[in-house]
Amino acid sequence: MPERKFITQEIGSFRKPDYLSRRFHQIQGTEEFTKLAEKATLETLGLFDQAGLMNVGVGGEMFRWEMYEHLANSLEGIEFYGLVRSFDNKYYKKGSVVSNIKRKSSFHGEELEFIMDNTEKRIKVPITGPYTMMDWSFNEAYKSREDLAMAYADIINQEIKDLKKIWGGGHGEEKLEIQIDEPAATTHPSEMDLVVDSVNRSIEGIQDTEFSIHVCYSRDYRLLYDRIPDLKLHGLNLEYANRDTMMVGVSDEARIGYDDIAYFSEINEEQYPRKFLGLGVTDVHINEIESVQLIRDRIEYAMAFIENPTNVRINPDCGLRTRSREIGYQKLKNMVEARDQVYGEY
Amino acid sequence: MTEIKGLIYGTYPKSDELRIKIGRWERGALKGAEIEREISAEKKLKTDLFISTGSDYTDPLFNWYDIFRPFTCATEGISPGPLTRYKETNTFYRLPEVDHVGRMKINPSEFNEIEENPPLPMFQKNSDPKYFAFFPSPFSFFKMSKIKEDVTLEKFTAGMISIYSDIMKSYGFKNTLLFESLPYQGEDMSLLSPLIEKFKTILVTEGNLKFVDFTPIGKKLYSIAATSEDRNLEIASKHSIVPGIRIIDSHNTKIEDPKTVKETVNEEAEKAGLDSIYVTFNDYLDFLPFSIAAKKLEMIKGVIN
Numbered sequence: 001m002p003e004r005k006f007i008t009q010e011i012g013s014f015r016k017p018d019y020l021s022r023r024f025h026q027i028q029g030t031e032e033f034t035k036l037a038e039k040a041t042l043e044t045l046g047l048f049d050q051a052g053l054m055n056v057g058v059g060g061e062m063f064r065w066e067m068y069e070h071l072a073n074s075l076e077g078i079e080f081y082g083l084v085r086s087f088d089n090k091y092y093k094k095g096s097v098v099s100n101i102k103r104k105s106s107f108h109g110e111e112l113e114f115i116m117d118n119t120e121k122r123i124k125v126p127i128t129g130p131y132t133m134m135d136w137s138f139n140e141a142y143k144s145r146e147d148l149a150m151a152y153a154d155i156i157n158q159e160i161k162d163l164k165k166i167w168g169g170g171h172g173e174e175k176l177e178i179q180i181d182e183p184a185a186t187t188h189p190s191e192m193d194l195v196v197d198s199v200n201r202s203i204e205g206i207q208d209t210e211f212s213i214h215v216c217y218s219r220d221y222r223l224l225y226d227r228i229p230d231l232k233l234h235g236l237n238l239e240y241a242n243r244d245t246m247m248v249g250v251s252d253e254a255r256i257g258y259d260d261i262a263y264f265s266e267i268n269e270e271q272y273p274r275k276f277l278g279l280g281v282t283d284v285h286i287n288e289i290e291s292v293q294l295i296r297d298r299i300e301y302a303m304a305f306i307e308n309p310t311n312v313r314i315n316p317d318c319g320l321r322t323r324s325r326e327i328g329y330q331k332l333k334n335m336v337e338a339r340d341q342v343y344g345e346y
Numbered sequence: 347m348t349e350i351k352g353l354i355y356g357t358y359p360k361s362d363e364l365r366i367k368i369g370r371w372e373r374g375a376l377k378g379a380e381i382e383r384e385i386s387a388e389k390k391l392k393t394d395l396f397i398s399t400g401s402d403y404t405d406p407l408f409n410w411y412d413i414f415r416p417f418t419c420a421t422e423g424i425s426p427g428p429l430t431r432y433k434e435t436n437t438f439y440r441l442p443e444v445d446h447v448g449r450m451k452i453n454p455s456e457f458n459e460i461e462e463n464p465p466l467p468m469f470q471k472n473s474d475p476k477y478f479a480f481f482p483s484p485f486s487f488f489k490m491s492k493i494k495e496d497v498t499l500e501k502f503t504a505g506m507i508s509i510y511s512d513i514m515k516s517y518g519f520k521n522t523l524l525f526e527s528l529p530y531q532g533e534d535m536s537l538l539s540p541l542i543e544k545f546k547t548i549l550v551t552e553g554n555l556k557f558v559d560f561t562p563i564g565k566k567l568y569s570i571a572a573t574s575e576d577r578n579l580e581i582a583s584k585h586s587i588v589p590g591i592r593i594i595d596s597h598n599t600k601i602e603d604p605k606t607v608k609e610t611v612n613e614e615a616e617k618a619g620l621d622s623i624y625v626t627f628n629d630y631l632d633f634l635p636f637s638i639a640a641k642k643l644e645m646i647k648g649v650i651n
Binding site for chain 1 (some may be wrong): 372412429437439
């Protein structure tokens, strides 16, 4: 029986080696690109193995440049007119939906096939969710935000069905795990119905698959927790470390970033089966490497509310592409060590 | 026939070239004085473009990392906090953390290197009567900051208005534009009077104006540019000389048809019995790619007369 207690996992992205990131856009779509993306994936899987991660995701998303752009580039109906400011002098590509969107080809199939051939560990495929894709696009073509989000949901649903075909009889004893990435999920509180409907549509009719949602940097996770009964998901992978203090200990003051887990648990108690919570225990926006003790304290604090260790997963707040590979590795290593230390206690 | 005037305000998207140069400055490959020269040169180009549309305009603010940043970084008692989502967008600003509002630590009209933002001066010098100096309204600034308990809205507003007035004086500006990011919540509008009394002022407002009492200001503003909620234009026209309507979408790349916009503006102006009206954007243009912002300017040129 595979281990179910405190599964350690990646959220998605990991910093690309220079030989890939420097030439990514120049060679994308060529044989050389595939070769380099595969090489980078193998090296990243090696790092994850060394760190002791139990779920290796898709090896750090080496086939993808960025979560929005990768999916948008695989669709008909989207034009890119240029970059848009995210903050300071940091920009991202925001597409304009200029006509009905349609999938040109599978956007994660090649990546999944490669991963399945190259690891025995658990795999989780992150897919940018329909609500976030809608919210991060300019909408020139659809009548409403609702229509566009549901169109994205239909496309994601087709993609997951294709991934299921690739998964086929499975990978050891594990189910295919899909993580719907929805960083925009709680940005428009009045649209939580649309978040629920579009995420549910994305996974509609797909059996024998584990579905989770990843949300990060939300101003109010309660908006999401309140909708747990409506979301047809098995778990949530969330960011907490960023809002926490760096003090060790399990006091409420030290663990301020995790204080709303009590509210999560209240809602989760009514669910059958209960949802798992992927606990962000390391901040991807700072270079400081959280000590094993600090991460332990974060896990132990959360356990006071969640109690059952099979309902807790341990992960970074978000993709580690924001840090160097060395720092990312150290953060994962300490995370695994902290998990191993608390393992015996529950 | 109603005179339709254009208004271009706030942070404007940078060209790829300038963005890359600022990136080099961030990494230490360009000196402060060098990047300031580059920024000034591009500001000059864009200012010329704004002028060519026939609109009234503000500085393109290429050296403002967000609409509060020069104040957040260079005012005694205010410091930059964590990145925070700007309203419901996917753009972030550094949360101003306010202990008190002191004076500006530097002369903002001169070259100055400050932390967490490209070098100042804050604005280019400009004596064009169509030019307005852009400032974030102290009301929205207050609501979008983390404020120490004993700093009241009254104290904060008085402090910021005094800073804005000093900046206006140091540049010799006559016109100003106060930009409101959030709807009013019963603020005492007379708190803005010290600025409005001295300078020709455009107030770019957000939300429904039905419950806003402009009378304590004691005089008509030059303009209140309002979003298109019911009765907003009527209220704006009661309290300002050239009311404005914020109907061009700066959150969508679709380019509006100038004929349709013109018809809508004319209809609205006629209903409110106006001789002149501003047509402007529902937000500043920095939410759009550079190429689209240029097309929106071309479009506004076709609307105004």
